[in-house]
Amino acid sequence: MKVLVPVKRVIDYNVKARVKADGTGVDLTNVKMSMNPFDEIAVEEAVRLKEKGIATEVVAVSIGVKQAGDTLRTAMAMGADRAILINVSDDAGTDIEPLAVAKLLKGVIDAEQPGLVIAGKQAIDNDMNATGQMLAALLGWGQATFASKVDVEGDTLRVTREIDGGLQDITMTLPAIITADLRLNEPRYASLPNIMKAKKKPLEEKTAADYGVDITPRLTVMKTVEPAGRTAGIKVASVDELLAKLKAAEVL
Amino acid sequence: MAVLLLAESNANGLNRDATARAITAASTLGEVTVLVPGAGAAEVAGISGVSRVLTAEGDGVAHGLAEPLAALIIGMAADYSHIVAPSTAMAKNVLPRVAALLDVMVIPDVIAIIDADTFERPVYAGNAVQTVKSADATKVLTVRTAGFAAAADGNTAPVSPAPEAADPALSAWVADHIADTDRPDLTSARIVVSGGRGIGSEENFALVANLADKMGAAVGASRAAVDAGFAPNDWQVGQTGKVVAPDLYIALGISGAIQHLAGMKDSKVIVAINQDEDAPIFQVADFGLVGDLFTIVPDLTSKV
Numbered sequence: 035m036k037v038l039v040p041v042k043r044v045i046d047y048n049v050k051a052r053v054k055a056d057g058t059g060v061d062l063t064n065v066k067m068s069m070n071p072f073d074e075i076a077v078e079e080a081v082r083l084k085e086k087g088i089a090t091e092v093v094a095v096s097i098g099v100k101q102a103g104d105t106l107r108t109a110m111a112m113g114a115d116r117a118i119l120i121n122v123s124d125d126a127g128t129d130i131e132p133l134a135v136a137k138l139l140k141g142v143i144d145a146e147q148p149g150l151v152i153a154g155k156q157a158i159d160n161d162m163n164a165t166g167q168m169l170a171a172l173l174g175w176g177q178a179t180f181a182s183k184v185d186v187e188g189d190t191l192r193v194t195r196e197i198d199g200g201l202q203d204i205t206m207t208l209p210a211i212i213t214a215d216l217r218l219n220e221p222r223y224a225s226l227p228n229i230m231k232a233k234k235k236p237l238e239e240k241t242a243a244d245y246g247v248d249i250t251p252r253l254t255v256m257k258t259v260e261p262a263g264r265t266a267g268i269k270v271a272s273v274d275e276l277l278a279k280l281k282a283a284e285v286l
Numbered sequence: 287m288a289v290l291l292l293a294e295s296n297a298n299g300l301n302r303d304a305t306a307r308a309i310t311a312a313s314t315l316g317e318v319t320v321l322v323p324g325a326g327a328a329e330v331a332g333i334s335g336v337s338r339v340l341t342a343e344g345d346g347v348a349h350g351l352a353e354p355l356a357a358l359i360i361g362m363a364a365d366y367s368h369i370v371a372p373s374t375a376m377a378k379n380v381l382p383r384v385a386a387l388l389d390v391m392v393i394p395d396v397i398a399i400i401d402a403d404t405f406e407r408p409v410y411a412g413n414a415v416q417t418v419k420s421a422d423a424t425k426v427l428t429v430r431t432a433g434f435a436a437a438a439d440g441n442t443a444p445v446s447p448a449p450e451a452a453d454p455a456l457s458a459w460v461a462d463h464i465a466d467t468d469r470p471d472l473t474s475a476r477i478v479v480s481g482g483r484g485i486g487s488e489e490n491f492a493l494v495a496n497l498a499d500k501m502g503a504a505v506g507a508s509r510a511a512v513d514a515g516f517a518p519n520d521w522q523v524g525q526t527g528k529v530v531a532p533d534l535y536i537a538l539g540i541s542g543a544i545q546h547l548a549g550m551k552d553s554k555v556i557v558a559i560n561q562d563e564d565a566p567i568f569q570v571a572d573f574g575l576v577g578d579l580f581t582i583v584p585d586l587t588s589k590v
């Protein structure tokens with residue numbers, strides 16, 4: 035079974051995003067970019083399925099600027115066998131909406147015929163938490179979102195999902211889509227030899243036109259502003275002082 | 287304009303608070319029909335601002351499975367300009383699927399409704415707020431409940447079954463593992479007490495729980511505490527966990543990473559107890575207490 039993993043190049047999770055003064059977006063010049071952390075978890079899960087002999091091939095796909103090729107190399111250094119880059123923009127600030135991403139991924143899936151797709155639960159830049167669900171809808175496949183445990187038995191998938199209040203177990207028949215949550219696994223670091231090897235793995239480049247997909251956004255971003263900030267308060271010296279302050283603030 | 291609102295309900299019952307807050311948001315857009323999967327229809331019918339309640343049964347819909355719920359909503363979608371739900375794990379599972387089937391873009395985590403097509407939503411872990419205008423025929427959105435007051439009781443809306451829809455049978459529900467608790471719900475509690483990696487172990491989390499119980503508070507946690515197994519996953523507060531905005535948020539042994547702040551920085555009053563005086567959490571805390579939580583928290587619990 036082939037496993038497909040969509041990976042997104044995003045602002046590094048350690049960097050605090052800065053809003054541009056003119057309200058046109060977030061300033062990404064000279065900002066460290068990395069693989070979306072949830073996608074590292076997704077790649078790790080796919081590679082583990084290959085190591086268990088369940089997956090035969092792991093294909094990573096990214097949609098974005100040319101530099102997303104670096105993100106795909108990282109995925110291949112972690113163990114993905116090959117990669118597809120759909121080059122849709124020259125500007126890192128142009129975000130492709132989940133609906134368009136899902137349509138492009140559907141195009142890839144129609145051609146590649148994977149048995150399983152493992153995406154991240156959420157991209158930490160747009161915080162949409164939507165692409166996996168939208169892709170499942172377009173394909174007419176079952177979806178197991180927010181997965182914290184995955185077992186493949188023949189063509190049945192058993193997934194434990196993180197839900198409000200606790201956990202949920204569901205089963206699905208393949209092909210299907212999983213979105214990875216934080217507790218699914220702890221992703222490996224790519225070793226230097228594997229980083230070198232990844233440079234020689236195949237990376238195919240495509241465009242949106244190759245899949246006949248219109249990526250015009252449905253949501254126009256009218257403006258982007260910084261949220262109302264919070265200022266640091268005071269330090270108190272004791273529990274008694276803290277309690278007095280909380281009573282004065284009428285929250286106790 | 288007519289709004290279809292997906293209630294936060296399942297076979298076990300209704301989350302009245304989340305549903306009532308979403309009803310407040312939805313009422314500004316038009317007449318609200320509420321779809322109640324599983325239990326809770328009578329309770330929803332009593333909430334002001336609801337014009338009609340539709341019920342849906344069946345194993346899949348009553349357990350929040352995306353495929354049958356999306357099929358059900360799609361069957362009804364033509365009658366509505368907006369499809370709305372509170373931003374819960376259930377709605378985040380279902381509404382993007384609905385949106386894709388309608389060939390529209392979902393608008394997640396709305397914090398303000400400007401007009402019928404224009405909404406505000408946080409991005410980049412809440413470090414930026416976007417105003418987005420939708421060009422789609424049907425608007426499919428989830429709303430952050432903290433941003434809207436809960437609608438009051440005082441209504442008797444009619445209740446009837448939703449039109450039948452075939453379950454695509456792409457997935458099957460096996461079991462839910464939900465902890466029984468008398469504590470208030472994390473996202474609607476007036477006070478939240480959260481513990482981080484500094485708590486050190488699952489046993490030590492009793493310190494957090496005892497303080498919370500004494501205050502009638504809900505218990506939260508940082509990702510580090512959940513990953514380490516100190517606390518269950520559904521206690522995680524943050525960018526990728528629950529977003530809370532209580533009157534009082536108390537952070538114990540939490541450093542204040544961007545991702546954690548994203549889930550609690552709209553709280554009215556924030557208290558931080560941490561032994562590191564430079565911990566970033568103090569930059570958002572109204573009241574900070576520097577010191578060892580293992581001596582401070584028992585003292586606080588006995589005096590509160």
Ligand SMILES: Cc1cc2nc3c(=O)[nH]c(=O)nc-3n(C[C@H](O)[C@H](O)[C@H](O)COP(=O)(O)OP(=O)(O)OC[C@H]3O[C@@H](n4cnc5c(N)ncnc54)[C@H](O)[C@@H]3O)c2cc1C
Nearest residue numbers: 482483484508509510524525526527539541545546561579
């Ligand atoms: C994709 C992604 C998503 C994430 N989502 C979330 C999220 O939703 N929510 C979230 O919380 N995090 C999230 N994180 C993780 C986040 O980046 C931080 O790693 C996490 O919040 C740190 O948790 P912490 O503050 O408990 O631990 P630490 O950063 O280790 O802080 C522990 C604190 O405890 C203090 N301490 C230790 N011992 C004591 C003591 N005896 N007395 C007093 N103080 C003490 C220390 O001084 C320190 O400040 C996410 C990360 C990623 C990459």
Ligand SMILES: Nc1ncnc2c1ncn2[C@@H]1O[C@H](COP(=O)(O)O)[C@@H](O)[C@H]1O
Nearest residue numbers: 040041097153154156157162163164165
């Ligand atoms: N541009 C993209 N390229 C590749 N994968 C993507 C892209 N956007 C989203 N994804 C996938 O979809 C997941 C959820 O993203 P989102 O719905 O944008 O929050 C991510 O974790 C990725 O697995």
